[in-house]
Amino acid sequence: MKTSSFVYSLLWFSTFAVFSSTSVQAELDVDTQRIRTQNSSIPQIRDRKAFLRENRSATTLKEWEKNLETHHSNLVSQNSPVPVTGVKLNQVDTGLEIILETQDGKPLQIDATKFRTENNRLIADIPNAVLTLTDVQEFSADSPTTDIANVRVIQTDASNIQVVVTGKDALPKSEVTLTTGALSYSLNSEGDTAEEEVVVTGEGRTPYRASSSGTATGTNIPILETPFSIQIVPKDVLRDQQTTRLEEALLNVSSVAIQGNASSRTASFSLRGFENAPTLRDGFRRYGSFQASPEIANLEQIEVLKGAASILYGEIQPGGVVNLVSKKPLSNPFYEAELELGSRGLFSPRVDFSGPVTPDAKLLYRVNALISTQAPFQNFNTNFERAFIAPTLAWKISDRTDLGFSLEYLNKRSPADFGLPVIGRSVVDVPRDFVSTDPNDAIESQFLSVGYDFEHRFSQNWKIRNAFRYSSYDYDFNTVLLPFGFDEETATIGRVFASQDGQNENFSLLTNLLGEFTTGSVKHVLLFGVDLNRSQDRIFSVGDFLTFLPLNIFNPVYGQPPTPSEADLPPFGGNYITTNRLGIYVQDQISLFDRLTLLAGIRYDTVDQTNKRVPGLFTEPGKTTQTDDAFTPRLGLLYQVSKTVSLYGSYSQSFNPGSATTAAGDVIEPERGEGYEVGIKTELLNRKLLATAAYFDITKQNVAVTDPDFPLFSVASGEQRSRGVEFDIVGELTPGWNLIASYTYTDTQVTEDSNPDLIGNQLFGVPKHSASLWTTYEIQRGNLQGLGVGFGFNFVGERQGDLANSYEVDSYFITNAAIFYRRGNWRFAVNFKNLGDVKYIESTSNGRESGNFFGEPFTVIGSVSVQF
Known part of the structure; x- marks a missing residue:
């Protein structure tokens, strides 16, 4: 009985061992097949025989069962980290x-x-x-x-x-x-895979959603972990909207208001209520009286940092900055060509080529180029013409050292549009194609930027970055008829012949050291930097300001008398401003606990300005010097409630000497500002969607605003305050359905001023309420795969036209739509802007005699592009 029981048990165990060995193999095969047919969520066992060998030590049924349970639990779950x-x-x-x-x-x-x-x-x-x-x-x-x-x-x-x-x-x-x-x-869904591996299909890129940015902290941390409000408009939005101007792109972001084009010299807008928000290019500030309107064909994305951030960028407005991030060379060959055609004779071909120069891909290149021409919607005789090229090189010197070179050149010609005057409490009611000066008025400008970017990594945790930029912006008004006085009773503009040419040169050198280390259990990300800049700003004007050439806005007669040359006009005056800047800053991001991060930093700036005045009608020759310095701190605190929700608060200051001059030729004293902000950020729908809500309270002192009597110059105001709530949401709702939307409530007022009549007034050009929406859907499968549609709107509320609040600009609501189709490497698109052909004032710039501009009428833009 005992012997038979023993033999029976032995035979049973041997059979079980063989069966178990086979079943383990079968289990793995079944698991793998299930993976492939369901969701590819469990990996391939790279060495099945090794697994079986590891379990041959089992000598009892219980040991085999234990090993099988262990194997199953390892694949599915574990109890402790x-x-x-x-x-x-x-x-x-x-x-x-x-x-x-x-x-x-x-x-x-x-x-x-x-x-x-x-x-x-x-x-x-x-x-x-x-x-x-x-x-x-x-x-x-x-x-x-x-x-x-x-x-x-x-x-x-x-x-x-x-x-x-x-x-x-x-x-x-x-x-x-x-x-x-x-x-x-x-980890990725494309590319060849080894024979023993299972390909896991990724979730795909989220076109409208950027996850990190270096603009806010200089350290490229995730937006969810940044204790400041930052919004990003990626190139996919620019493409889907067929954006041609920076102003259009920024309407996707809360707290942005368009404020004119400074007589066709620059794109001007406000952030959180404060005008003249600076535009950076790859982190470099361009100083000077005017900033060239940028070309957006070479942009990877637009990053908008809200609030005062002088600690990183020196002289800025407390409302924030806009950083334009350029396209960089790619390691794989990329070739794209596009042609845009549209309303008012739009013709704009563009190319974007990139790839390796050398077989080892250590030297990469990229070239973006564009030419464009389009007639204005007003009755000017000059078209908008642009010619642009931007070549770049990226050299991987070693595994630890990179060096890049970039060049950007833009040549532009456009009508010299000075905007519309005001009668009573409203902008004049004239046809949209009305010209307030002369149809022949034009301006030519050239912008050049060249420089390098160097980075060396000492280790995994420490690196140094050094970069240099030289930029030059030249503009020249041909002799134009400048608005110089407006008689509201007779509706007559008092024009004068005038001309102005200017040049701004910038030499900027940025160096910073970035390191990560720990002190006990506390993690630090340290940023130390030094900025050097020298800018040279030259402005010279001529004009016959004693001879007025009237123009009745309701019965205009153009072309008389003949336009004189610049040499025949008497000097009005000018300025040669040279500014030297030094900035030193240190910042530390401190991970106090698992979910609590403190960011603290301080910057010291010293600025020396020399202003040489050129004699003219209203200026006397002379020279003034001015030296200013300031410490500007910044604090931020962020608490991650969960992986997808963060609460944050921040305090920061700004310092902005600027180069604005009065009609007497004096440089205005530096502006100073400070701001508080609290907010919440959350990622939704499996982190495909990012929403940000914030409350802000900002003040600014000694504000430079346009001189209402001499619009080519500035005057100083007292103290201004802006408070408000903003909301932004961007990302993907479902596969193929993308969204970017915003809403802002802004309450602004003049709190102190030498003119008591201004105290309590609202700031000009800033609506209390504004909102935007743009959404697209692209069919993901079936016979219509690749077909998509887009729809959106922009709402801007009533705005005060000037700081005196002497007139108001009406609100507007415009709608936009698009239809596009992708087929292989081809993409076809048609966009419809201002579908209702709404007549509206897009921007105002603190002037009753001029400076109020119509928005574009109904516009159609079609494009075809191919990648090869």
């Missing part, structure tokens, strides 16, 4: 392998269905894991391959880590594999 003790990068033929080493070889709980892409980043969230690296709190490696800029492995909270692979300007084309033990996962 698994320590990740090391991270290694292995460059393979197909791309890059990221190896996560764990304590005792324990597998990690990974759900590849939650892998995602954001902009140019591949992201893998790994739950139930904790980083236990020996000498650092996180892992970071720069440029491990030619198309990968950085690999980071970070602890997002107490029991979750995140792997982030950032491509160079685009998603990595090569295969990126995440390996732990015998398991391997693919």
